[in-house]
Amino acid sequence: MSESLAVGGLADRAAAGPAAGHAATAGTAALDPRRKLQLALGVIWVLDGILQFQPSMFTRSFPSMLAESAHGNPAVVAGPITWSAHLIDHHVVLLNALFAATQLALGLGIAWRPTVRLALAASVAWSLAVWWLGEGFGGILAGTASPVSGAPGPVIIYAVLAVLLWPADRDPGAPSVAGRAVGRRPAQAVWLVLWGSLAAFALLPASRAPEAISDMLTGGADGAPAWLAWIDTHAASALNQHGLTASIVLAVLLGLIAVGVFLPAPFVRAAIVPAVALAAALWLAQGMGELFTGMATDPASGPLLALLALSFWPAVPPREA
DSSP: HHHHHHHHHHHHHHHHHHHHHHHHHHHHHSHHHHHHHHHHHHHHHHHHHHHHHSGGGSHHHHHHHHHGGTSSSSSHHHHHHHHHHHHHHHHHHHHHHHHHHHHEEEHHHSSSSGHHHHHEEEEHHHHHHHHHTGGGGGTTTTTTOOOOTTTTTHHHHHHHHHHHHHOOOTTTTTTHHHHHHHHHHHHHHHHHHHHHHHHHHHSSSHSSTTHHHHHHHHHTTOOOOOHHHHHHHHHHHHHTTHHHHHHHHHHHHHHHHHHTTTOHHHHHHHHHHHHHHHHHHHHHHHHHHHTTOOOOSOHHHHHHHHHHHTTTTTTOOOOOO
16 A cells, blocks of 8 residues: 555656646745845844843833934934933833834834835835934934944944845846846945945044044943953954054955945955955944843844845846756
């Protein structure tokens, strides 16, 4: 009986072989590079929601942290930040639960195909609001922006990724995922503006002061695990009193990455690899977003920069059937 079942099973698979093969191929093709990047973005949004449910976020420490982003900003920017922090302070439990649920919904919405467009669009609106009211535009207008400290603010990169990973094919022949939705030239412009601005931020007084980068690294070590604190403190010690040199080297690296996307495909890959590596280094310098302190609201800019860099990886042309 078992033999007849085995023979029958082989016969059935042989008869349905082409159809089954096409179905398997279709299932694999459905998870294309863009979908994989979308899912990675959704996972980060879910992580944000989980972090927002930390006990410390339901205390006055949360609105107090938000209010600090108003410092140094023009009154027209600082006023709404202060008002928002004051409102949250009076309803911190309710509003923080709402914020956490919203971020979870964004991540799950991106992960579920029928709602991916709605979730990506909503994430853009949410990111812009948080970039202003929660991050004070990343310190850009306050003159404190630095790529080492997370400028231009992690949350704005969520919005950029939502646009670049939008499920549309305006330019199907674009060499990368990022260029398919908005076109290769607009995508390259986004890359140039983002990485070029990081290079400019690296040369601001907030970064080039003798102990500026060293102090940022020391701050990233606070509350970090022993191994991460060791990395940050030793790097801080090595760069102590060398802020100008470190900021110039960092600016040059960021500038080369900014223009690398305009090169032919093999050279674009050579620019994206150091972009991912530099994003990882910045993440370590930021104490991995202070994930281990109980006060983190996101994983910082490092993972998002790496995800954005991967969206520009030149695709290998598919073989003709």
